[in-house]
Amino acid sequence: MECTGLPAAGYLxxxxxxxxxxxxxxxxxxGSIEITSMCNLKCVHxxxxxxxxxxxxxxxxxxxxxxxxxxxxxxxxxxxxxxxPLARKDFKEIYRYVKRRGIIPMLFTNATLVTDEIxxxxxxxxxxxxEISLYGAxxxxxxxxxxxxxxxxxxxxxxSKLLNRGIKIYLKTMAMKLNSHEIEDMKELARKLGLPFRFxxxxxxxxxxxxxxxxxxxxxxxxxxxxxxxxxxxQNWKELALKFPAGGKA
Numbered sequence: 653m654e655c656t657g658l659p660a661a662g663y664l665x666x667x668x669x670x671x672x673x674x675x676x677x678x679x680x681x682x683g684s685i686e687i688t689s690m691c692n693l694k695c696v697h698x699x700x701x702x703x704x705x706x707x708x709x710x711x712x713x714x715x716x717x718x719x720x721x722x723x724x725x726x727x728x729x730x731x732x733x734x735x736x737p738l739a740r741k742d743f744k745e746i747y748r749y750v751k752r753r754g755i756i757p758m759l760f761t762n763a764t765l766v767t768d769e770i771x772x773x774x775x776x777x778x779x780x781x782x783e784i785s786l787y788g789a790x791x792x793x794x795x796x797x798x799x800x801x802x803x804x805x806x807x808x809x810x811x812s813k814l815l816n817r818g819i820k821i822y823l824k825t826m827a828m829k830l831n832s833h834e835i836e837d838m839k840e841l842a843r844k845l846g847l848p849f850r851f852x853x854x855x856x857x858x859x860x861x862x863x864x865x866x867x868x869x870x871x872x873x874x875x876x877x878x879x880x881x882x883x884x885x886x887q888n889w890k891e892l893a894l895k896f897p898a899g900g901k902a
Contacts, residue, residue, distance in 0.1 A: 832870055
């Protein structure tokens with residue numbers, strides 16, 4: 653039987669209408685939760701400054717309680733992030749619970765901890781999207797950022813496991829002084845894999861008060877130059893500027 657529930661115009665316009673209605677009715681349609689501060693990498697720019705050992709973290713039962721509250725408030729999309737969410741031994745339990753409660757999960761990960769078991773789970777109970785952080789197009793640059801030897805190979809292997817199972821993936825990077833010279837190469841790597849790619853230049857200071865990540869920030873001029881090298885990105889900025897003109901109404 654053909655499904656007639658979604659408008660013929662497509663999913664994105666349908667989603668836009670849902671968002672407009674949710675804003676009007678004050679419904680928290682989309683949310684995110686950092687389920688851990690742990691991470692197996694030691695990225696130089698990370699504002700959480702992750703650890704291999706858990707701090708005073710929420711238990712799986714406490715996270716499930718939050719999910720229950722989100723369901724009551726009509727949340728539809730929920731981002732699971734961290735730290736590295738796959739670093740939690742009970743990730744599969746939490747992920748399955750989100751799915752069972754009728755919320756559509758999204759996942760931010762560095763992909764280095766993607767096992768066949770995790771990939772099979774995501775294939776059998778698909779997320780809306782998995783966004784993977786890629787910190788370089790070469791092992792040398794990637795591992796200057798992550799400070800963990802062998803992490804580039806593990807990341808690429810994790811990406812391969814997810815791709816082989818048909819899971820929807822986006823690649824992204826945090827553009828900084830250590831890897832900005834490989835932005836174009838990362839775009840090309842993503843293109844060869846058939847994946848979307850984006851970058852961001854916003855680097856925050858650490859939650860512990862350290863300002864060390866700030867020294868990795870690109871200058872405004874360097875940021876604008878990266879934008880100029882990307883015609884699609886420049887077009888998006890122009891459309892945004894037209895939608896929200898300075899001193900006027902959209």
